[in-house]
Amino acid sequence: MKFxxxxxxxxxxxxACSASAAAVSAAEYxxxxxxxxxxxxxxxxxxxxxxxxxYQKSFVYDGRTKLPPVTVTFEGTQLTRNxxxxxxxxxxxxxxxxxxxxTGKGSFTGSVxxxxxxxxxxxxxxxxxxxxxxxxxxxxxxxxSEGTVSGFELECYVGGRWKKIATLDSAKRYYKYTDNAxxxxxxxxxxxxxxxxLSGKRxxxxxxxxxxxxxxxxxxxxxxxxxxxxxxxxxxxKVSGATGYKVYRWSPDTGKYEVxxxxxxxxxxxxxxxxxxxxxYKVRAFRVIAGNSTVFHGALTAYKxxxxxxxxxxxxxxxxxxxxxxEWNAVNKASEYEVYYTDASGNNPVTLATVNNKTFSYxxxxxxxxxxxxxxxxxxxxxxxxxxxxxxxxxAVVRVFAATTYNxxxxxxxxxxxxxxxxxxxYTIPAYLKNNLDYQLNCLGGVVSFAMLDLESGVLISSNGxxxxxxxxxVKMPYMLYCLHxxxxxxxTLDTTMVYSPExxxxxxxxxxxxxxxxxxxxxxxxxxIFDYSxxxxxxxxxxxxxxxxxxxxxxxxxxxxxMSWYDRWGVICATDSTKExxxxxxxxxxxxxxxxxxxxxxxxxxxxxxRGLGNKYRVYSKCGWTxxxxxxxxxxxxxxxxxxxGFTNRVSxxxxxxxxxxxxxxxxxxxxxxxxx
Numbered sequence: 001m002k003f004x005x006x007x008x009x010x011x012x013x014x015x016a017c018s019a020s021a022a023a024v025s026a027a028e029y030x031x032x033x034x035x036x037x038x039x040x041x042x043x044x045x046x047x048x049x050x051x052x053x054x055y056q057k058s059f060v061y062d063g064r065t066k067l068p069p070v071t072v073t074f075e076g077t078q079l080t081r082n083x084x085x086x087x088x089x090x091x092x093x094x095x096x097x098x099x100x101x102x103t104g105k106g107s108f109t110g111s112v113x114x115x116x117x118x119x120x121x122x123x124x125x126x127x128x129x130x131x132x133x134x135x136x137x138x139x140x141x142x143x144x145s146e147g148t149v150s151g152f153e154l155e156c157y158v159g160g161r162w163k164k165i166a167t168l169d170s171a172k173r174y175y176k177y178t179d180n181a182x183x184x185x186x187x188x189x190x191x192x193x194x195x196x197x198l199s200g201k202r203x204x205x206x207x208x209x210x211x212x213x214x215x216x217x218x219x220x221x222x223x224x225x226x227x228x229x230x231x232x233x234x235x236x237x238k239v240s241g242a243t244g245y246k247v248y249r250w251s252p253d254t255g256k257y258e259v260x261x262x263x264x265x266x267x268x269x270x271x272x273x274x275x276x277x278x279x280x281y282k283v284r285a286f287r288v289i290a291g292n293s294t295v296f297h298g299a300l301t302a303y304k305x306x307x308x309x310x311x312x313x314x315x316x317x318x319x320x321x322x323x324x325x326x327e328w329n330a331v332n333k334a335s336e337y338e339v340y341y342t343d344a345s346g347n348n349p350v351t352l353a354t355v356n357n358k359t360f361s362y363x364x365x366x367x368x369x370x371x372x373x374x375x376x377x378x379x380x381x382x383x384x385x386x387x388x389x390x391x392x393x394x395x396a397v398v399r400v401f402a403a404t405t406y407n408x409x410x411x412x413x414x415x416x417x418x419x420x421x422x423x424x425x426x427y428t429i430p431a432y433l434k435n436n437l438d439y440q441l442n443c444l445g446g447v448v449s450f451a452m453l454d455l456e457s458g459v460l461i462s463s464n465g466x467x468x469x470x471x472x473x474x475v476k477m478p479y480m481l482y483c484l485h486x487x488x489x490x491x492x493t494l495d496t497t498m499v500y501s502p503e504x505x506x507x508x509x510x511x512x513x514x515x516x517x518x519x520x521x522x523x524x525x526x527x528x529x530i531f532d533y534s535x536x537x538x539x540x541x542x543x544x545x546x547x548x549x550x551x552x553x554x555x556x557x558x559x560x561x562x563x564m565s566w567y568d569r570w571g572v573i574c575a576t577d578s579t580k581e582x583x584x585x586x587x588x589x590x591x592x593x594x595x596x597x598x599x600x601x602x603x604x605x606x607x608x609x610x611x612r613g614l615g616n617k618y619r620v621y622s623k624c625g626w627t628x629x630x631x632x633x634x635x636x637x638x639x640x641x642x643x644x645x646x647g648f649t650n651r652v653s654x655x656x657x658x659x660x661x662x663x664x665x666x667x668x669x670x671x672x673x674x675x676x677x678x
Contacts, residue, residue, distance in 0.1 A: 304384025472625025
């Protein structure tokens with residue numbers, strides 16, 4: 001095929017500015033300008049219908065729109081989509097005939113409609129439908145199934161017609177059909193089919209057929225009593241005319257029920273089980289008639305029994321104001337856990353909740369405030385209708401504090417240069433500890449915005465807590481937290497890359513300034529430079545990716561003053577606002593997608609004087625900052641009762657922050673001596 005060539009005249013002019021990398025500013029604008037002129041000529045045209053088309057002509061319906069690509073060839077030459085032709089699709093989602101319209105473009109004219117088929121999906125039929133157990137009015141059916149299905153429809157032939165008896169989800173492989181209208185000792189036809197739901201439509205498999213038979217007379221009301229960690233007593237109601245009873249237990253070793261006892265009464269005691277062990281039994285009555293060697297058996301009645309689980313170990317509890325979180329270690333074979341509390345002496349139990357066996361903590365605000373309690377947990381073992389609970393645990397002692405919020409406490413504080421206690425709940429600072437703290441604050445020089453908030457009791461101790469000053473590098477912690485919230489939906493990730501450019505440059509602390517422009521860094525590496533070096537360029541790179549407006553909205557949403565802008569990328573801060581930020585970060589450690597990453601990074605961050613003072617005693621999460629006029633330190637201290645510690649000073653007396661942390665910690669210890677004495 002020949003195409004008439006087009007003559008194109010292009011004129012371009014460009015201007016560019018260049019400057020040394022260090023002199024480039026984010027405010028400069030590119031100066032490149034280009035113009036292109038084209039003078040199209042007449043050209044030959046061809047009917048697209050004369051081309052050859054190659055594409056996939058059959059699909060299996062999966063609810064997704066089908067957009068099969070089409071290879072178009074004209075006189076041996078493959079054409080180019082969107083240059084020589086365009087494609088449009090219709091009827092290309094549901095079962096039926098899909099349509100592709102190929103429309104000529106450029107040298108080609110006309111259009112051609114192509115067809116392809118979307119066929120219904122095959123649905124795998126169940127197999128091996130059978131009756132696995134029975135009673136006088138019960139048929140227990142089982143089946144096998146492979147392949148992708150949404151569920152099953154089970155039918156029984158009753159009264160001269162097929163009757164649907166159950167619609168079951170895809171996880172089911174067993175159904176117990178109970179119908180008082182069933183006749184004892186009768187065989188019924190049954191059938192089952194699979195179905196698959198796709199985009200509001202249901203598709204069925206062929207039926208799998210079988211049969212089920214009812215049985216005569218059965219033992220009733222089997223139950224277990226007196227459970228222990230090694231057994232229980234099985235009991236059942238007397239069957240009229242029975243000579244005795246046989247007790248069977250399923251053996252995984254032999255793959256069948258084996259007779260473990262023949263008794264004349266209506267009970268049997270099991271003593272050879274392990275804690276939480278679950279077993280299935282069957283009991284049936286038999287009758288011996290004098291002069292007749294045949295033993296007449298009633299139907300087998302199944303019962304699932306379980307021994308008690310071991311006592312729940314390692315129960316522990318922590319307090320946040322009036323919010324109590326109790327935690328415990330897993331118990332082997334537990335089905336659920338019952339969470340409850342008693343008074344401090346272990347009496348008057350009150351159940352709070354029952355949680356599943358994958359849950360090992362529970363949080364509540366339901367306990368009355370102002371008192372001590374014991375938090376306890378029992379392991380529940382459930383199997384069939386049998387339910388057992390483990391014995392009483394020792395429990396964990398907690399104190400429930402005032403029903404309020406951290407922000408309410410911090411916002412109720414009235415700024416004062418004096419050392420004040422907010423939400424003290426009866427606590428006052430001893431004079432010698434208060435004088436020492438006051439002395440250490442004065443030693444720092446200038447104005448110090450100080451706050452210590454106990455995260456369990458909510459007691460706030462502060463001086464100039466609402467005095468605002470420049471953030472220095474402490475702002476990097478809440479900004480990183482904002483970035484992580486933006487990343488919670490999965491993009492960007494810690495492996496997303498950025499290129500270090502001149503607009504990111506900032507002098508001062510950091511390591512990236514030693515890198516060449518054009519260096520590619522992942523967000524993980526940028527975060528790490530902030531942990532390890534308090535990197536200013538890393539901070540600017542994050543701002544370039546995540547912006548400032550969203551950060552200000554986030555900070556405002558947690559009750560802090562908004563102050564960051566592109567003119568002042570650091571903003572201002574006070575001790576009470578910083579406390580709010582650290583509460584959010586502390587919660588993120590356990591709740592956020594990247595909580596573990598932040599926890600490890602802030603546990604080893606650079607240059608924390610609070611950590612120097614307290615680090616050997618506790619784990620300290622910290623972000624500090626410094627300039628020519630400021631030295632700040634902000635932390636969460638992982639004491640037995642965690643607390644937030646904040647110190648902002650407009651004088652550079654960095655080493656003296658060590659003494660401030662020790663003075664604050666001494667007051668915190670005294671606070672808990674007071675609460676523990678109540």
